Amino acid sequence: SPPLLGLLPGRVAVFPLFFLALLLGFASLLWLQLSCSGEGPVPGGEQSPGAPRQPCPPQAPLPPAEDEPSWGPHRLALLVPFRERFEELLAFVPYMHRFLSEKRIRHHIFVLNQVDHFRFNRASLINVGFLESGNDTDYIAMHDVDLLPLNEQLDYSFPEAGPFHVASPELHPLYHYKTYVGGILLLTKQHYEMCNGMSNRFWGWGREDDEFYRRIKGAGLQVRRPSGITTGYETFQHLHDPAWRKRDQKRIAAQKQEQFKVDREGGLNNVKYRIESRTALSVAGAPCTVLNILLDCDTSETPWCTFG
Secondary structure, eight states, rough: OOOHHHSTTOOHHHHHHHHHHHHHHHHHHHHHHHHBBSOOOOOOOOTTTOOOOOOOOOOOOOOGGGGGGGGOOOOEEEEESSSSSSHHHHHHHHHHHHHHTTTOOEEEEEEHHHHHHSOHHHHHHHHHHHHHHOOOOOOOOEEEEEEEEEOOOOOOOOTSSSSSEESSSTTOOOOOOOOOOEEEEEHHHHHHTTTTSSSOOOOSSSSSSHHHHHHHHHHHHHOOOSOOOOOOOGGGGEEOTHHHOOOOOOOTHHHHHHTTTTOOOOOOTTTOEEEEEEEEEEEEEEEEEEEEEEEOOOOOTTGSSSOO
């Protein structure tokens, strides 16, 4: 007999063994659910601040949105700027697909993967995602991959009245200044075009959202934010751990002065890029499209796009 069976008493019945296996399996699933991405403490000890939890196992798939007339006429393009943050992406895609589906919001997730050798350019990736998102979507969410909404009352519906900042300063776990519009921002495609998109001059981390706030104001639009949310800084889960994933915060040469200027020329009209590939993927049963994007940089205009 196998070695494991040799350790068991000779008259152990099959049914008690089967019941014990089911009990152990249930306990394992319960521990995994408590320790994965979501609310609640990590079993077995303290979690280091900001450390991402492992992605939850996929739940049963939801019915396709196209089969549900109650889902409404609008369709969201969820634009996710991305580079080498795969652990966060594995948690983000299935979580957001279920979150939006449970709210009956038609959506398509676009992972905007920068594959060139320039510094990361979040704003240009969002411009590319906007241009490549197709005519079947009529509004966008500029959405960080490391920010998961925990409160089901958060509104991701069509922002007809103007840009809607989901990750409001009084709710975001890190950024609290009143002109902040980063993290998660919803706009109709018409309103994004009115702003000429985002500036392409911001290479490296930060400041592109602050410049975009000025574009919103310059277009005569008013930023709206959630009301009636009582969960405060526990409204979102922030997956980013600065201890093991450093951000590119260097300011090179003239970049130090440029970061505070308003770009009145560039945006959607002059973003330079090439799509290396477009791939439809399913992450734990959740569909998304990965765009491998090669951005282009004019080093005479923005020499800080490289570290050289």
